[in-house]
Amino acid sequence: MHANENPEPWPDAVMAELAELVRTVELGRYPDASGRELRELLAARHGCDPARIVLGNGSDEIISLLLTALGGDAEPVLVVPTPSFVMYAHSARVLGYQVREVELDDALELREAELDLALRGATICFFARPNNPTGSLWRADVIERLIAAHPSVVFVIDEAYIAYAPGASLWRADHPEHVVHMGTLSKVGLAALRVGYGIAHPELAHALDKVRHPYNVSQTSLALAHAVLDRFADVQxxxxxxxxxxxxxxxTLLGALPGAQVFPSAANLVLVRLPSPERAAALVEMLAGAEILVKNVGHLPKLRGCVRASVGTAAELDHLERVLAHV
Known part of the structure; x- marks a missing residue:
């Protein structure tokens, strides 16, 4: 319960059909380099031109492609709220970016004035909505105002967890040209496939394709992802x-711990603050001893004494409840 997957098992009948599909994959052939069929299916879902969609080996690759394509400045600048998904800042630093991190407020919300200042002269900004590791669903009006105020900055809205916040997506087909929408299948039961995607203005999408490695998504992943989205969306x-x-x-289980504060979550994770870092570390250690893995995130800004737990299956939560009964 530490990697933010959806661990719900696929029904046996679905797994059997997917296994038959894998049997048809020509292992000696490279996949379609652009993933055309999957891009067309995603485009139909989002109501946009397939030319706007770029596929990646998970969202991590889309992040790297964006930073690489936009990093031509003498000193490119990334702006990112913190704490947030660590790969934004990590990938940017690897690629030579100056990174401006803007801490969240005490309620784990965006600080609009500080972000507005940091965005001056910036190259790119990532907003994870819902956010990892906090689960926060940041205010749409704040994000929209920042986008409008900084037309020279590329804004990436990462909606990896949006399936767990129905109706809250910020996606619009008529977004300004400097807005990129990012999604992934990893958080909705398909983490093993490593399929992420970005939706960008056609010119930027073309720029991403120019720096994208050929055949970056495997034939098996393309076939299985397409089948699930096309035939088993209701099961998903x-x-x-x-x-x-x-x-x-x-x-509810975590909130019953002595002195615990549970934060509202719109993702498939729950963030809980314990009364002290020592209590948080003890909880993580105790759960690990019971073969339940959760993540101590207390080293991150604003998260002193905090533990992040991914949503488990009913059976996993039954086990967690039994273990926590002894705390």
């Missing part, structure tokens, strides 16, 4: 609904 929706229900149970 049921898995997501169960995870949302389990999130509430997880929050």
């Amino acid at each position: 929706a049921e898995m997501i609904a169960r995870a949302i229900a389990n999130r509430e149970r997880l929050a």
Whole structure:
């Protein structure tokens, strides 16, 4: 319960059909370099031109492609709220970016004035919404105002967890040209496939393709992802609904710990603050001894004494409940 996957098992009938599909994959052939069929399916879902969609080996590759394509400045600048997904700042530093991190406020919300200042002269900004590791669903009006105020900055709205916040997506087909939408299948039951995607203005999408390695998404991943989205979307929706229900149970279990503060979450994770870093470390260690892995995030800004737990299956939460009964 530490990697923010959706661990709900796929039904046996679906797994059998997917296994048959894998049997048809020509292992001696490279995949379609652009993933055309999957891009067309994603474009139909989002109501946009397939030329705007770029596929990646998970969202991590889309992040790197964006930073690489936009990093031609003498000193490119990334602006990112913190704490947030670590790969934004990590990838930017590897590629020679100056990184301006703007801490969240005490409620783990965006600090608009500080971000507005940091964005002056910046190259790119990432907003994870919902955010990892906090689960926060940052205010849409704040993000929209910052986008409007800084037309020379590329804004990336990372909606990796948006399936767990129904109706909250900021995606619009008519977004300004300097806005990129990012999604992934990793958080909705397909983490093993490593399929992420970005939706950008056609010129930027072309720039991403120019720096993208050929055949970056495997034939097997392309075929299975397409099949799930095309034929088993209803099953996937049921898995997501169960995870949302389990999130509430997880929050209740963690909230019952002595002195615990549970933060609101719109993702498939729950953030809990314990009374001290020592209590947080002890909880992580105790759970690990019971073969339950959660993440101590207390070293991150604003998260002193905090532990992040991913939503588990009903059976995993049953086990967690039994273990926590002894705390």
